[in-house]
Amino acid sequence: MKDGITHWFKYASPQNFYPLAGKLWPWFAAAGAVFAVIGLWISFIVAPTDAQQGEGYRIIFVHVPASWMSMFIYLIMAAWAGLGLALNTRLSGMMASALAPTGALFTVISLWTGALWGKPMWGAWWVWDARLTSELILLFLYLGFLALQSAIDDPRRADKAGAVLALVGVVNVPIIYFSVKWWNTLHQGASVSLTKSPSMAHTMLWGMLLMALAFWMYSIAASLARVRCIILERECHSEWVKNALE
Amino acid sequence: MHWNSLSDFLAMGGYAFYVWGSFGVTALALLMEPLLIRKRHNDILRTLRRERAAEEGIA
Numbered sequence: 001m002k003d004g005i006t007h008w009f010k011y012a013s014p015q016n017f018y019p020l021a022g023k024l025w026p027w028f029a030a031a032g033a034v035f036a037v038i039g040l041w042i043s044f045i046v047a048p049t050d051a052q053q054g055e056g057y058r059i060i061f062v063h064v065p066a067s068w069m070s071m072f073i074y075l076i077m078a079a080w081a082g083l084g085l086a087l088n089t090r091l092s093g094m095m096a097s098a099l100a101p102t103g104a105l106f107t108v109i110s111l112w113t114g115a116l117w118g119k120p121m122w123g124a125w126w127v128w129d130a131r132l133t134s135e136l137i138l139l140f141l142y143l144g145f146l147a148l149q150s151a152i153d154d155p156r157r158a159d160k161a162g163a164v165l166a167l168v169g170v171v172n173v174p175i176i177y178f179s180v181k182w183w184n185t186l187h188q189g190a191s192v193s194l195t196k197s198p199s200m201a202h203t204m205l206w207g208m209l210l211m212a213l214a215f216w217m218y219s220i221a222a223s224l225a226r227v228r229c230i231i232l233e234r235e236c237h238s239e240w241v242k243n244a245l246e
Numbered sequence: 247m248h249w250n251s252l253s254d255f256l257a258m259g260g261y262a263f264y265v266w267g268s269f270g271v272t273a274l275a276l277l278m279e280p281l282l283i284r285k286r287h288n289d290i291l292r293t294l295r296r297e298r299a300a301e302e303g304i305a
Contacts, residue, residue, distance in 0.1 A: 029280075044255070049248060055259035059268045066272065105275055113268040120264050222279055229286045236294055245294055 014091050014231040015240045025224040032217030039210035047203050056120050060204070063113040064191050065212035066106045070138060071173050073103035073219060077145075078170045081163035091227075093159030094234065096166060097149060098227035102219050104142035110135060122186055130179035131187035134172060141169040155234050 011017050043061035050057040077099040084092030114132065115125040126132065145162050152158035175182075180189045191208065235241050249255040258265040 045249075049259065054261060056261035056264055058258070058261075058265050062268050062272050102279065105279060109272050109275060112271055116264045116268045120261060218276060222283060225280070225283045225287070229283065229290055232287070232290045232294065236290070236297075241294065242298060245291070245298060 028221035035214035042207035
């Protein structure tokens with residue numbers, strides 16, 4: 001048992017995590033592609049036309065999963081950052097930095113698809129309502145994290161400063177999630193609720209879940225591939241990196 | 247199957263710009279990011295190899 005635990009702790013060192021991440025990311029990328037194919041097939045072929053919104057509602061299959069990911073990735077990024085702050089492990093800060101660009105990308109996708117959905121349905125690309133504004137703040141938190149980290153030369157200090165920002169910003173995630181309950185907003189309520197049965201047809205729910213799985217696998221693959229770059233950049237003067245170059 | 251033809255599918259019931267604008271930009275973004283990551287990885291590897299070659303040249 002003890003051997004099993006120490007075996008896993010081994011991967012907390014960047015030197016051992018670098019080859020592991022290299023082996024793992026193609027599998028997550030492949031799984032993401034498979035889920036995306038099934039998810040798109042449900043989104044466009046299986047899911048019926050909506051009675052009110054016609055074919056325009058199909059944006060839901062990319063908008064809702066992207067919005068979920070923008071919030072999930074932030075929480076995971078903040079968890080890694082907090083772990084790095086508490087335990088002073090090098091890899092934690094690297095993982096937080098590796099997740100931030102992908103999280104920011106999904107936030108942009110969420111805002112972009114939201115605007116393209118809002119225009120035909122509400123008649124406006126953008127409104128300053130609670131849901132949209134708090135999601136925009138999420139984008140600024142990601143960008144602030146990235147800017148702060150790149151402004152500090154010493155990576156360990158950059159990790160610490162970024163971690164504080166990431167942890168303070170966590171308060172925004174429940175605000176986004178519950179904004180449609182707490183305030184009167186133009187945005188519709190939660191599509192999927194944990195407490196009551198889903199308020200939509202099962203095929204639509206499956207389409208959204210599969211697209212969310214595809215994005216989830218994609219995000220793991222992208223962050224593993226990016227953390228390999230960060231490991232090499234930060235450890236470039238260590239002996240193992242020099243030996244690893246054939 | 248509720249699409250009668252390919253053009254019917256592409257028209258998206260009049261919402262083509264909004265639907266394809268959403269899915270298209272998302273697909274583009276998720277194809278671009280891995281390419282940028284691969285470039286970043288290749289760049290750092292090239293720099294490291296060059297540094298090593300320079301060191302070996304001195305030694």
